[in-house]
């Protein structure tokens with residue numbers, strides 16, 4: 001028996017498991033974030049992004065904010081993928097107005113060989129937040145846990161920050177593939193342990209974000225990103241208290257490799273907005289559920305256009321049939337400049353139009 005309240009809305013979990021649903025469930029990548037004035041308020045009280053993420057009370061508060069505004073079908077833990085390399089000792093910080101950075105990036109053989117899977121104690125604030133969020137959700141909707149892919153984490157760990165060209169990490173990949181593989185297998189072990197601890201703490205589905213897999217060449221993608229996501233997925237707990245825990249994998253820019261991504265053992269594959277949803281359904285929709293894939297920029301348009309684009313996507317997928325399933329989402333994280341009213345229009349349109357398509 002679970003210590004948590006029973007789920008009142010399990011539409012999201014059923015869609016991931018390719019079971020019938022009355023409508024298409026949705027949630028949004030980065031649904032808790034700067035486009036919400038209440039998020040900005042809590043963030044200024046906390047002082048910084050990490051101040052929010054490391055305090056389970058704040059993390060719970062901001063996780064629930066988008067759900068109080070919109071009838072979304074899932075909550076996602078408020079945290080960041082870079083908490084794992086931080087716990088490995090790389091020293092994560094956010095400089096004002098810039099993205100995330102590491103004080104001690106992996107620069108040479110000595111740095112790489114010293115890398116170890118982190119003591120999960122150091123990430124206890126994450127697991128505490130998971131349990132507190134699940135408790136306060138009180139069965140409203142399922143809670144998603146997440147982690148970065150081994151490759152995407154390695155990009156930040158070697159570059160020391162975000163990058164456009166990935167000069168440093170790709171130099172290591174081609175020049176010293178042995179070192180690259182050492183980083184990636186350490187990351188894979190860390191990510192699997194981290195996701196399993198989130199599942200133990202109460203996460204009801206998990207997602208692996210491979211934001212930079214699409215920066216790799218064909219061949220390199222399979223060797224340096226996909227292989228390690230497969231390792232992670234194969235080590236995940238797929239059940240808790242007798243209930244399945246679905247796993248979602250998302251490679252941004254992975255459209256060319258959908259069949260291979262669908263083959264690594266996850267329940268669902270996330271799609272960015274460059275992918276045609278009807279084609280993706282035909283290619284892999286009987287093997288995995290699909291999640292996506294509205295261009296986040298659609299939310300800058302007027303309500304009529306938003307409803308039109310939502311309807312176009314839902315119709316491209318069509319009515320889910322036996323053996324397939326669709327979770328609506330954006331093709332990448334929501335922009336901080338999104339008007340919250342546009343999100344309300346989109347959420348209502350997804351529920352309304354998808355009910356109609358089913359009848």
Ligand SMILES: Cc1c2[nH]c(c1CCC(=O)O)Cc1[nH]c(c(CCC(=O)O)c1C)Cc1[nH]c(c(CCC(=O)O)c1C)Cc1[nH]c(c(C)c1CCC(=O)O)C2
Pocket residue numbers: 028029030031032033034043049076077078079080081082098099100146162209211333
């Ligand atoms: C690459 C990556 C990161 N973080 C993440 C990824 C993978 C997904 C993707 O590709 O977007 C994942 C992430 N980051 C965050 C979440 C929270 C859950 C959610 O609501 O989806 C998730 C799932 C919060 C966050 N993580 C961050 C913010 C903004 C920080 C702030 O409040 O100032 C949020 C809400 C910071 C962050 N963290 C990261 C970056 C590049 C940034 C800066 C982004 C920016 O400035 O827009 C690394």
